[in-house]
Amino acid sequence: MAKSTSMKAKTLLKGRALQVAAGAALLMASTAQATEALTIDVHRDANCGCCKKWIAHLETNGFKVNDQVEANMSAVKQRLGVVPRLASCHTAVIDGKFVEGHVPAAQVIELSKRSDLLGIAVPGMPAGSPGMEVGDKRQAFEVIGLSKAGTDEVIAEYPAN
Numbered sequence: 001m002a003k004s005t006s007m008k009a010k011t012l013l014k015g016r017a018l019q020v021a022a023g024a025a026l027l028m029a030s031t032a033q034a035t036e037a038l039t040i041d042v043h044r045d046a047n048c049g050c051c052k053k054w055i056a057h058l059e060t061n062g063f064k065v066n067d068q069v070e071a072n073m074s075a076v077k078q079r080l081g082v083v084p085r086l087a088s089c090h091t092a093v094i095d096g097k098f099v100e101g102h103v104p105a106a107q108v109i110e111l112s113k114r115s116d117l118l119g120i121a122v123p124g125m126p127a128g129s130p131g132m133e134v135g136d137k138r139q140a141f142e143v144i145g146l147s148k149a150g151t152d153e154v155i156a157e158y159p160a161n
């Protein structure tokens, strides 16, 4: 009797080891996927300096940026569903969702987990946001999410306390 119990325990252990191995393989696969998902298209005007600085911020944080110079940014915003109240300078697209303005890389990464959102935005051009550094000036700003229903949600507040 004792022998069969110990056999059962061994089989369970073996099963558990297999589960752990499978879990590790899954984890590795999802890490590879996350790296791929970091490709982002950025639409901007030719002479936009702060747009280029924001692109540099993304690249520093591991993104691969497809830089696209546009003749008509308001047409691009309209096409991508950026409502006028959320508008800024450049408009990026990742996984079919828009990223409007000087959004910090952390929120761009979090956007991949939000299938309920059309996109996120930092409206205007607040000083101190990524790509809008003006000496030590730190203007408070919010990252706003636009839901598929058309409502706004505050995703993050800066400066973070």
Ligand SMILES: [Cu+2]
Binding pocket: 050, 051, 088, 089, 090, 102, 125, 132
């Ligand atoms: Cu700007």
